[in-house]
Amino acid sequence: MRVIFIDDQGIEHSVIAEAGDSAMRCAADHLLPGIVGACGGAMACATCHGYVADGWLAMLPAPSAQEREMLSGCIDQRPNSRLTCQIRLTEALDGLTITLPQSQT
Amino acid sequence: MDAITPLMPEVDFAYDEVPNLHELIEQLRQHGPVVRVKYLGAPVWAILDHKELNQAFNDLENFDPSDGYRIIAAPSMGRTLQTMAGDEHRVNRASVSALFMPLKVRSYVEAMIEPIAHELMDRIVGQREVEFVQAFTRPYPFTVITRLLGIPVSDEAMLLQWAVKLIDFPWDPEGALKAKTGFDAYMQGIIDARRARPMDDFVSLLVKTEFEGQTLDDERILSFFRLLFPAGSDTTYKNAGSLFACVLADPEFRAQAMRGNKDREALVAEGLRWQTPTAMLPRMATGNIKLGDAHIKKGDWVLFGITAANNDPRVFSNPRKFDPSRDNRELISFGRGVHFCLGVHLARRELETALKIVFERYPDIRLKPESKVEFVGGVLRGPRELWVQPYGKA
Numbered sequence A: 001m002r003v004i005f006i007d008d009q010g011i012e013h014s015v016i017a018e019a020g021d022s023a024m025r026c027a028a029d030h031l032l033p034g035i036v037g038a039c040g041g042a043m044a045c046a047t048c049h050g051y052v053a054d055g056w057l058a059m060l061p062a063p064s065a066q067e068r069e070m071l072s073g074c075i076d077q078r079p080n081s082r083l084t085c086q087i088r089l090t091e092a093l094d095g096l097t098i099t100l101p102q103s104q105t
Numbered sequence B: 001m002d003a004i005t006p007l008m009p010e011v012d013f014a015y016d017e018v019p020n021l022h023e024l025i026e027q028l029r030q031h032g033p034v035v036r037v038k039y040l041g042a043p044v045w046a047i048l049d050h051k052e053l054n055q056a057f058n059d060l061e062n063f064d065p066s067d068g069y070r071i072i073a074a075p076s077m078g079r080t081l082q083t084m085a086g087d088e089h090r091v092n093r094a095s096v097s098a099l100f101m102p103l104k105v106r107s108y109v110e111a112m113i114e115p116i117a118h119e120l121m122d123r124i125v126g127q128r129e130v131e132f133v134q135a136f137t138r139p140y141p142f143t144v145i146t147r148l149l150g151i152p153v154s155d156e157a158m159l160l161q162w163a164v165k166l167i168d169f170p171w172d173p174e175g176a177l178k179a180k181t182g183f184d185a186y187m188q189g190i191i192d193a194r195r196a197r198p199m200d201d202f203v204s205l206l207v208k209t210e211f212e213g214q215t216l217d218d219e220r221i222l223s224f225f226r227l228l229f230p231a232g233s234d235t236t237y238k239n240a241g242s243l244f245a246c247v248l249a250d251p252e253f254r255a256q257a258m259r260g261n262k263d264r265e266a267l268v269a270e271g272l273r274w275q276t277p278t279a280m281l282p283r284m285a286t287g288n289i290k291l292g293d294a295h296i297k298k299g300d301w302v303l304f305g306i307t308a309a310n311n312d313p314r315v316f317s318n319p320r321k322f323d324p325s326r327d328n329r330e331l332i333s334f335g336r337g338v339h340f341c342l343g344v345h346l347a348r349r350e351l352e353t354a355l356k357i358v359f360e361r362y363p364d365i366r367l368k369p370e371s372k373v374e375f376v377g378g379v380l381r382g383p384r385e386l387w388v389q390p391y392g393k394a
Helices: A023-029 A065-071 B023-031 B049-057 B065-072 B087-098 B104-124 B130-137 B141-148 B153-167 B173-196 B204-209 B218-248 B251-257 B262-275 B344-359
Strands: A002-006 A012-016 A049-051 A081-083 A096-099 B034-039 B042-047 B281-286 B289-291 B294-296 B300-304 B387-389
Touching: A002 A023, A002 B262, A023 A096, A065 A081, A096 B262, B023 B034, B034 B294, B034 B300, B042 B049, B049 B289, B049 B300, B065 B281, B087 B104, B087 B204, B087 B344, B104 B130, B104 B141, B104 B344, B130 B141, B130 B218, B130 B344, B141 B153, B141 B204, B141 B218, B141 B344, B153 B218, B173 B204, B173 B218, B204 B218, B218 B251, B218 B262, B218 B344, B251 B262, B251 B344, B344 B387
Parallel strands: A002 A096, B042 B300
Antiparallel strands: A002 A012, A049 A081, A049 A096, B034 B042, B281 B300, B289 B294
16 A cells, blocks of 8 residues: 655655554655654654645544644644544555645654 | 673762763673663663664553652652653643643744843853853753743742752752752742732643643642653753754854754754763663563663663664764654653754854854863763853954
């Protein structure tokens, strides 16, 4: 499966992904600019913020109270903001498209 | 490896100044990723390599930090986030995390952090030589916290005396408990005042914060404050000293510090790696686990060698070179996992702002030529002194 990350310059990176990984881990493994994931996926650092593209958002489980709390403190939060460490990749998400914010580059 | 005898029995990583810490770490690393060293007079484990430390930070079954902190910190600091686990930790952390999120912290920079840096720079106007730790790096992050809390400026010095003693429990239990009494009485007054008449500060927000229906009582707020000073002030001041020592020593880094935000971010990240302020932090193992070649047993004390992992040559090539252009995404200075440093964004913005304002105010500032900078401390680490000449050549 693949995940498409669009960086803050508008460049698309279509990368091979492993089902079971988080979207944050996938981006970090490919050294994409704009995802840090400093805490390692514990919803504790707010450095893996991303914008999920139209159509995909509804396919993801809704964010937990803790994720919503963290997102509200991220720079440039939008309705399609998610912490990518909380997006668990499945085959059904093949082609998932996430735009990375400028604030994390 | 089950040896009880520590390697380097002549070095005590709690008591000694270990100016040559990174040389010692490289010697220890030859014996494996997890070794025995001496700490507070007794043998303990030390985790040195990045892979094993990352694993340990994320392994809450075998390395739940709360057990250890209850012994070494709770008597003087109370029930802080460090001593909590599971749901209690999650809810209490979420109650205060809004204050430390990137958006909020960005709003502090212009409103509070830059003015504090300017104030401290005002105080050295006209001086040819200044000891920069006392003049700037130490008071700077401390003042950020007191201003965030809305402490009157006239009380700052008094509060500092208590705040610095709170984490001293393992070294000076009596002094730490005495400091707690003074600190609590003072801060309780502030909490009472804000409950009666809220203002625009941290304390006012904390008395009314709510997450999943839970609010914070006075003891929870007090214990959060007791943690705030050592966690947010001591660490940042040590690292600010190390950062300026490196940047001032090299014309290229000085020029980089004067360029832009991205340049300063890179310098700060490398400073956090090259001389990590939380060099080695003690934890108590909460399970039996084989880590590297070491058979760690429940109840054993373990030093998390953060500065050792940040200088692991397998992750950071040529690690003792201060190189702001390197990829620092694997930096482990702020820990990993659910206890990841809550103040990460505040700390980074403080350090970046320090570089910006200091060079703006004193573009010719330099290290005093004949003075040697010595980095000391095995637990919290930074320069003992940092003599500078704000106007360059006298």
